[in-house]
Amino acid sequence: MKVCVFGAGAVGSHIAAKLLRAGAAETSLVARGAHLDAMRRNGLTYVGETERFTVPVPQCTNDPGTLPQQDLVLVTLKAVSLPQSADAIGRLIAPGGAAVFLLNGIPWWWRYGLDAKPATLPLLDPEGRLWSDVRPERALGGVIYSPNEITEPGVVSNSTRSHFVLGAPDNGDSPALASALRVFEQAGLTAKRSADIRRDVWLKLLLNAPGNPLSALTRLTAGERGADEGLFEVGKALVREVLAVAKATGWDLGDDVDVEGIVRPKGTLGGGRPSMLQDILAGRPTEVAALLEQPAAFGVEHGIATPVMDVVAPLVRGLDRAVRKR
Numbered sequence: 539m540k541v542c543v544f545g546a547g548a549v550g551s552h553i554a555a556k557l558l559r560a561g562a563a564e565t566s567l568v569a570r571g572a573h574l575d576a577m578r579r580n581g582l583t584y585v586g587e588t589e590r591f592t593v594p595v596p597q598c599t600n601d602p603g604t605l606p607q608q609d610l611v612l613v614t615l616k617a618v619s620l621p622q623s624a625d626a627i628g629r630l631i632a633p634g635g636a637a638v639f640l641l642n643g644i645p646w647w648w649r650y651g652l653d654a655k656p657a658t659l660p661l662l663d664p665e666g667r668l669w670s671d672v673r674p675e676r677a678l679g680g681v682i683y684s685p686n687e688i689t690e691p692g693v694v695s696n697s698t699r700s701h702f703v704l705g706a707p708d709n710g711d712s713p714a715l716a717s718a719l720r721v722f723e724q725a726g727l728t729a730k731r732s733a734d735i736r737r738d739v740w741l742k743l744l745l746n747a748p749g750n751p752l753s754a755l756t757r758l759t760a761g762e763r764g765a766d767e768g769l770f771e772v773g774k775a776l777v778r779e780v781l782a783v784a785k786a787t788g789w790d791l792g793d794d795v796d797v798e799g800i801v802r803p804k805g806t807l808g809g810g811r812p813s814m815l816q817d818i819l820a821g822r823p824t825e826v827a828a829l830l831e832q833p834a835a836f837g838v839e840h841g842i843a844t845p846v847m848d849v850v851a852p853l854v855r856g857l858d859r860a861v862r863k864r
């Protein structure tokens with residue numbers, strides 16, 4: 539079984555470290571920059587709440603074209619980096635294999651199997667390269683509950699217990715999905731099969747649509763943000779907009795969602811820096827399209843007003859532009 543973690547940053551390095559430690563699959567990594575150099579020199583170190591370990595990383599490259607085809611490509615790139623890697627990801631998938639897209643927000647394959655036109659989502663896959671090169675029938679969805687950060691090159695830190703939710707766009711079973719669930723389990727990573735992957739995407743978006751942009755804009759952690767009354771109100775409004783859009787598009791998440799608990803997370807979840815704040819601090823592009831702009835676009839299609847998303851998204855875009863000019 540060959541497994542490649544494509545985009546081994548915070549989340550990908552966590553997964554890769556555990557795959558490599560378990561030796562359950564022949565694992566390769568696609569990474570770049572100082573993190574790649576450090577992993578080649580010193581291996582990959584995982585620092586969790588209860589354990590710390592270092593594993594050698596024998597197959598680690600910034601050129602996916604040098605790797606053999608893979609049974610599973612675990613894609614842990616940011617949503618914004620996906621289109622430029624579509625060709626490389628597509629070429630890496632072995633016959634019968636699949637790419638698991640582990641990411642936050644609405645994924646590029648969303649409309650596969652849904653009766654919607656156009657099938658592609660231009661905000662997420664502007665030239666349709668993911669659709670044509672990866673092909674949605676070879677894609678699996680992945681939802682991540684796992685706060686991670688690269689704290690120094692070669693070192694990934696995780697601040698709380700993690701779990702993952704995996705599922706096919708048609709919510710069906712396939713050998714590739716079974717392999718993915720098995721490999722995660724063998725690595726000691728908790729992964730469950732989704733009964734409805736789009737519902738699970740919406741449920742995770744309830745956390746990210748308020749949390750990531752508001753932390754990125756203010757540079758506050760989730761706990762600090764939740765303690766600020768003004769931000770608490772903006773966060774709740776964003777959650778309600780996600781709920782309204784999800785419902786209008788066919789995913790009623792119910793009336794008993796704990797809106798306040800989502801915006802005011804307790805325990806270790808409150809302490810970390812959300813991934814979009816990590817992007818801003820590193821001068822990297824943000825995932826504003828997947829987290830806010832695409833849900834707002836669904837709102838337009840279904841006649842649901844999203845006034846708070848419509849203000850917060852341009853603010854994140856502006857910040858994004860400012861940090862990348864540095």
Ligand SMILES: NC(=O)C1=CN([C@@H]2O[C@H](COP(=O)(O)OP(=O)(O)OC[C@H]3O[C@@H](n4cnc5c(N)ncnc54)[C@H](OP(=O)(O)O)[C@@H]3O)[C@@H](O)[C@H]2O)C=CC1
Nearest residue numbers: 545546547548549569570614615641642682684685686813
């Ligand atoms: N971090 C977290 O705690 C969580 C993140 N998520 C989600 O998981 C997904 C991944 O996030 P995260 O792990 O934080 O992202 P990271 O930015 O940490 O990881 C992506 C990595 O891919 C690298 N990369 C990008 N393009 C290439 C390329 N062409 N070749 C080689 N390497 C490349 C990046 O390098 P470079 O840095 O140089 O750009 C980076 O190291 C996102 O959708 C995020 O929202 C979900 C839950 C928690």
Ligand SMILES: CC(C)(CO)C(=O)C(=O)O
Nearest residue numbers: 683684685745811812813
């Ligand atoms: C919920 C949270 C903040 C950590 O799992 C996340 O998804 C992120 O950092 O993007």
